[in-house]
Amino acid sequence: MSGRTRTGDASFPLIELRDVERVYGKAETEVKALAGVNLVIEEGEFVAVMGASGSGKSTCMNILGCLDVPTGGEYRFRGVDVRTLSRDQLALLRRHYLGFVFQGFNLLARTSALENVELPLVYRGISARERRARAMGALDRVGLLGREKHTPAELSGGQQQRVAIARAIVSDPKLVLADEPTGNLDSVKSVEIMELLTRLNRGHGITIVMVTHEPEMAAFASRRVHFRDGRVERDERSATSDSGAFQTLSVEQPIGTA
Amino acid sequence: MILWATFLMALREIRRNAMRSVLTTLGVVIGVAAVIAMVTLGEGATARVTGEISGLGRNMLIVVPGSARRSAAISNAAPFDRDDVRAIATEVPGVRAAAPSASRPILAVYGNKNWSTIVTGSDNAFFDVRSWTFLAGRRFEEAELLSGAPVCVIGATVRKELFGATDPIGAAIRVRNVACEVVGHLDSKGRSTFGDDQDDFVVMPLVTFQRRIAGNDDVAAVFVSADDTVSTEEVQDRLEILMRQRRRIGPADEDDFLVRDMKEITRVLETATGVLTTLLGAIAAVSLLVGGIGIMNVMLVSVTERTREIGVRLAIGAREREVLLQFLVEAVVLSTLGGLLGIGLGLAGSYGAARALSLPFVFLPQIIVIAFVFSAIVGIAFGFFPARKAARLNPIDALRYE
Known part of the structure; x- marks a missing residue:
């Protein structure tokens, strides 16, 4: 069954939403959270999804993350129609292609940073030794080397979000979905997290789709998709992927420990 | 997912909540200990009865006046x-x-x-x-x-x-x-x-x-x-x-005497103590069942408490069966740990009780195996419902759970 999801071909766009609808409830009580979304995201993009609450952006993220399936239209992930996949196949798709970063970090309490980061690899059936090596690599990439033994309670909010990011990227996903990753952080820490995401996007080619309602954070993305009433209202791209405006944000600068 | 990794994860989780884990397994510990103690003591009592009756005399029969239907005290048999x-x-x-x-x-x-x-x-x-x-x-x-x-x-x-x-x-x-x-x-x-x-x-x-x-x-x-x-x-x-x-008893008349075979009495007594052992064992088994319900309760609470964790696991690609397995393994590890503790406690307790009651201490390897297997079964049976509840959570709701 994992073979099916792996048939996804790189020649297709990473994400292709065509007239995607998501309806909750039935008949008179039905609510259209998504009313025909069309969106194509290519590999390597850094997309900020914006919009007021109730605009459908969270529903869209859930669908992109294969946690939910559209009730209408078509969602193709690397060419594979997600609606044809079973619950287990969706889980395998998430396991092999997706990484998640949440607003509330969602780390396992009383569990070391290292074990948190290792978690996705456990489900991939990777040996303990290789898990450790890869998790250390991921922690290194988010600048938390030396803190791997700390539990979430012993880490600051910014550090916790870095652990969460390390967990999202440890399995080399095609796509990282970040749901308001800076929502619980102060502005200094927020900028640090955004710099980290930008670096991962540009340096490691990880595709990132991020929900935010802060324009300052959205400015880090190379593309901003605005949602309104369950539809894409505006889709704007920065002039160039490494536009001057953002170059001032020194991505090359070593990312300090928060 | 590899079973071994799940097992280690369960052990870690149990260690992380050491106090709760101990309280959870207490029911199984007591249940298994009770089963072991009751059956061991029951076997000891049977062994003693048998030993005593054979000590009374080998192949012994007793002939007494009186009839089977009326007690010797009130019969007028010569x-x-x-x-x-x-x-x-x-x-x-x-x-x-x-x-x-x-x-x-x-x-x-x-x-x-x-x-x-x-x-x-x-x-x-x-x-x-x-x-x-x-x-x-x-x-x-x-x-x-x-x-x-x-x-x-x-x-x-x-x-x-x-x-x-x-x-x-x-x-x-x-x-x-x-x-x-x-x-x-x-x-x-x-x-x-x-x-x-x-x-x-x-x-x-x-x-x-x-x-x-x-x-x-x-x-x-x-x-x-x-x-x-x-x-x-x-x-x-x-x-x-x-x-x-x-005694010149006519063909149509009843015996006015009785021949009792001690072997028969032995059999009757053995049956009686056997029934007693089974009964006590059954009562003890009920307490084991109650212990299982205790595990189920705590596992249900644990599933609710760890809803967000389950959400994360589902989001990062755990399949239903893997979450199910994780909680099931946790329940089984808990109950078998309780079973092992209970076996130790039951053996120690029945050894002490056997000495106090001056009964022989009969060590029964099979009851230990049965108790262990049974405690594992209790874990599976009572861990399944909470585990399924965990596995069937909707990842979106689970992640949002406060």
Whole structure:
């Protein structure tokens, strides 16, 4: 069954939403959270999804993350129609292609940073030794080397979000979905997290789709998709992927420990 | 996902909530310990009953007057006499020995000590049939038996009560108005299952007893020992035929005597203690079940508490079956740990109780295996529902759960 999801071909766009609808409830009580979304995201993009609450952006993220399936239209992930996949196949798709970063970090309490980061690899059936090596690599990439033994309670909010990011990227996903990753952080820490995401996007080619309602954070993305009433209202791209405006944000600068 | 990784994860989770884990397993610990203790003690009791009855005399049958339907006390069946005993001993093939018996409770006196005991009139067959061994002294002599000489052999309890540490051989104890010389004393058999002291008696020649104590020629019972080569059932049949002839019972009439086979009594008692063991074990098993429900409760709470964790696991690609397995393994690890603890506790407890109740401690490997397997089954059975609840969570809702 994992073979099916792996048939996804790189020649297709990473994400292709065509007239995607998501309806909750039935008949008179039905609510259209998504009313025909069309969106194509290519590999390597850094997309900020914006919009007021109730605009459908969270529903869209859930669908992109294969946690939910559209009730209408078509969602193709690397060419594979997600609606044809079973619950287990969706889980395998998430396991092999997706990484998640949440607003509330969602780390396992009383569990070391290292074990948190290792978690996705456990489900991939990777040996303990290789898990450790890869998790250390991921922690290194988010600048938390030396803190791997700390539990979430012993880490600051910014550090916790870095652990969460390390967990999202440890399995080399095609796509990282970040749901308001800076929502619980102060502005200094927020900028640090955004710099980290930008670096991962540009340096490691990880595709990132991020929900935010802060324009300052959205400015880090190379593309901003605005949602309104369950539809894409505006889709704007920065002039160039490494536009001057953002170059001032020194991505090359070593990312300090928060 | 690899089972081993799941197992390690479960162990980590159990360690992380050490206190809760201990409280969770307490029910299973107690349940398993109770099952082990009850069955072990029950087996000990059975072993003791069996041992005692075989100690009472091998292949023993008892012939008493009275009918099966009416108790001997109220029946007007005639007692036996010495000729009956002689006939049983000589005329029935397969009879190794037959000992007459007539008894009274009487106060035995020696010096300034006295002791209320049972005085029995019999002959040397008494020692053979009941498998008594002499610690010192001798049996009755033929002349003493025939003439009704005032001699006696005493049990260990009577010796202890009347003589203490001194040698009783040659001393004269007074039994009612008979001063009889102690010619031998016997090894102890201890208490019987029913709590009575088997060593508390004085035995003297039957003639002596009949003439000087009872004042009649009655024989209240005949203890018969069958040869190993014949079955006791066969001997029982022959005894019945003989006694019917001797007592002139018509073909249509009922027996006015009873032949009891001790083997049968052994069987009955074994069945009774077996039933008791099963009953106690079943009651203990109920407590194990309650322990399982305890595990289920805590696992359900744990699933609710860890809803967000489950959400994360589902989001990063855990399949339903993997989340199910994780919680199931946790429950099974908890319950089997409880099972192991309970086995230790049960063995230690039943060993202590067996010593306190002076029962033999019977170590039963199979009950330990059964208890362990059962505790694992409890984990699976009661862990399944919470685990399924966890596995079926909607990842979106689970992630948002506060």
